[in-house]
Amino acid sequence: MIKKDSKDEPIISLKNVSKYFHGNKIIDNVSFDILHGETFVIMGCSGSGKSTLLRLMTGILKPEEGSIFVKGKDISKIRGEELDEVRKTFGMLFQYSALLDSLTVEDNVSLPLKEHTRLAQEIIDIIIKMKLSLVGLRGYEKHYPSQISGGMRKRVGLARAIALDPNIVFYDEPTSGLDPVVGGVIDKLIKELSEKLLITSVVITHDMQSVFNIADRVAMVHKGRIIDVTTPDELRSSQNPYIQQFINGRPLGPIDFFKEDIGIGEIFGL
Amino acid sequence: MITILGKTIINFIKNISGVIKLLVDILYWLIIGPFKGKAAQRQGIFNQMIFTGLRSMPIVFFVTIFTGVVLAMQSAYQLQKMGAVLYVASLVAVSLCRELGPVLTALVVAGRVGSAFAAELGTMKVSEQIEALETMAINPVRFLAVPRFIALFFMLPCLTILGNLSGMVGGYLVGVYSLNINPDLYIQTTFKYLEIKDIYTGITKSFVFAVIIALIGCFEGLNTKGGAEGVGRATTRSVVISFILIILADCIITSIFYFSKL
Numbered sequence: 376m377i378k379k380d381s382k383d384e385p386i387i388s389l390k391n392v393s394k395y396f397h398g399n400k401i402i403d404n405v406s407f408d409i410l411h412g413e414t415f416v417i418m419g420c421s422g423s424g425k426s427t428l429l430r431l432m433t434g435i436l437k438p439e440e441g442s443i444f445v446k447g448k449d450i451s452k453i454r455g456e457e458l459d460e461v462r463k464t465f466g467m468l469f470q471y472s473a474l475l476d477s478l479t480v481e482d483n484v485s486l487p488l489k490e491h492t493r494l495a496q497e498i499i500d501i502i503i504k505m506k507l508s509l510v511g512l513r514g515y516e517k518h519y520p521s522q523i524s525g526g527m528r529k530r531v532g533l534a535r536a537i538a539l540d541p542n543i544v545f546y547d548e549p550t551s552g553l554d555p556v557v558g559g560v561i562d563k564l565i566k567e568l569s570e571k572l573l574i575t576s577v578v579i580t581h582d583m584q585s586v587f588n589i590a591d592r593v594a595m596v597h598k599g600r601i602i603d604v605t606t607p608d609e610l611r612s613s614q615n616p617y618i619q620q621f622i623n624g625r626p627l628g629p630i631d632f633f634k635e636d637i638g639i640g641e642i643f644g645l
Numbered sequence: 646m647i648t649i650l651g652k653t654i655i656n657f658i659k660n661i662s663g664v665i666k667l668l669v670d671i672l673y674w675l676i677i678g679p680f681k682g683k684a685a686q687r688q689g690i691f692n693q694m695i696f697t698g699l700r701s702m703p704i705v706f707f708v709t710i711f712t713g714v715v716l717a718m719q720s721a722y723q724l725q726k727m728g729a730v731l732y733v734a735s736l737v738a739v740s741l742c743r744e745l746g747p748v749l750t751a752l753v754v755a756g757r758v759g760s761a762f763a764a765e766l767g768t769m770k771v772s773e774q775i776e777a778l779e780t781m782a783i784n785p786v787r788f789l790a791v792p793r794f795i796a797l798f799f800m801l802p803c804l805t806i807l808g809n810l811s812g813m814v815g816g817y818l819v820g821v822y823s824l825n826i827n828p829d830l831y832i833q834t835t836f837k838y839l840e841i842k843d844i845y846t847g848i849t850k851s852f853v854f855a856v857i858i859a860l861i862g863c864f865e866g867l868n869t870k871g872g873a874e875g876v877g878r879a880t881t882r883s884v885v886i887s888f889i890l891i892i893l894a895d896c897i898i899t900s901i902f903y904f905s906k907l
């Protein structure tokens with residue numbers, strides 16, 4: 376009941392956002408709302424600007440045009456401590472984990488706790504144990520990031536992202552580089568976090584299976600534009616040729632992979 | 646041609662303002678931080694002190710002891726003509742404490758520690774670790790630059806004192822075993838003409854050099870762009886720029902002391 380009410384108000388809201396890199400428009404006039412407590416999936420091809428969208432929402436990048444409201448504050452205008460206050464309620468899982476490689480697994484996960492809370496060390500230890508067992512990494516506390524595999528690093532990144540019990544968690548490709556079983560566990564974890572703790576999740580993924588597993592709504596991004604925002608059910612029956620090509624993984628279609636390289640398509644017999 | 650020159654000048658100004666901004670940031674977190682309960686981590690400072698101070702001792706020791714040896718032989722060569730070989734002792738001591746000790750130590754530390762700052766922070770920058778810190782609302786300047794700054798600020802003067810002493814030991818070895826000066830007399834002459842102001846001139850310099858090395862190393866690291874290549878470039882630049890600035894600052898400080906007769 377509570378969930379239904381609170382779901383109607385946007386917690387993140389992008390209004391006509393554009394971002395340029397070296398004169399190229401990478402994000403092109405994007406607008407959408409992410410509602411309280413929902414799991415919002417952003418999918419799209421490599422290089423379409425998904426990570427950039429996430430960086431805009433976390434205030435790492437500032438848009439040239441438009442505004443981005445997170446919890447009612449324009450994240451592109453605030454800075455310093457005001458921005459940090461909003462960020463403390465974020466968790467973020469990076470595409471390439473971005474663990475601090477001078478710190479052990481345990482210290483990586485406890486870093487936000489030590490920096491932003493005054494919890495006693497014993498309590499921090501308990502929280503770390505809990506978070507690490509959530510991602511199936513008990514027993515790796517003393518390892519350094521260079522001593523564990525890429526998929527394990529990603530899971531440590533996830534444990535770090537949820538260490539502070541954030542309201543909003545951004546996941547940049549949480550299941551890429553993981554085996555299907557662990558991927559399934561992570562999908563389930565994301566879903567549970569959002570359902571039980573009312574966490575708003577923003578998930579970037581290429582993995583169609585996790586899209587159908589976890590998404591409340593899906594946005595399809597192509598070349599910095601939002602093609603469509605729908606529900607997973609509508610996705611399957613969507614008539615949009617971009618979406619059809621993407622979910623079926625067809626090489627030919629409106630998403631032209633071989634765009635400027637005229638002739639290469641023929642070499643592959645496409 | 647003019648556009649290249651213009652770009653270079655604009656870049657230069659940008660870099661200078663960036664470095665000044667970093668210094669202001671560091672001082673802000675250093676002074677205001679503790680009042681907000683956001684002091685730099687003691688553990689981080691301690692680790693950096695071990696790295697910048699303790700682990701630099703061997704190289705500082707070897708560089709300065711041989712410099713002391715060379716300095717003693719050089720000045721003996723000159724002083725012998727005037728029959729004043731004894732004064733090798735004070736010459737070595739004064740030129741080490743005022744000039745060579747601080748400068749050589751700073752150059753060695755710039756090559757060892759400044760470059761490590763740039764490489765480490767640069768790698769963190771290109772692998773999104775700095776971005777991760779920012780997203781976690783942890784200020785990278787406070788978390789990374791401040792401990793390095795504090796550690797180097799206190800360790801470089803210590804290393805300089807070590808450098809001065811080991812340089813004098815080098816001079817002593819030459820003086821006693823090659824020039825056959827009486828050991829007691831050598832030590833006496835060393836301290837006879839060495840005034841306290843010679844020592845604090847050198848130490849003052851080393852504080853300034855520490856600021857330069859830490860600032861340039863952290864600035865280059867935090868502003869690294871590109872991948873492994875960018876890290877390499879940042880590292881090289883940090884060493885080159887620190888070297889130039891150290892010599893320049895040395896020149897300025899020496900002339901201030903010289904003209905103000907301090």
Ligand SMILES: Nc1ncnc2c1ncn2[C@@H]1O[C@H](COP(=O)(O)OP(=O)(O)OP(=O)(O)O)[C@@H](O)[C@H]1O
Pocket residue numbers: 396397401419420421422423424425426427428470
């Ligand atoms: N810092 C930057 N400087 C210049 N161009 C950038 C920068 N970051 C991203 N881009 C460009 O923006 C585009 C989108 O990049 P982004 O990382 O958002 O893609 P993505 O959708 O996350 O792709 P992937 O699925 O491969 O991670 C790319 O074409 C890239 O070249």
Ligand SMILES: [Mg+2]
Pocket residue numbers: 425426427470547
């Ligand atoms: Mg990406």
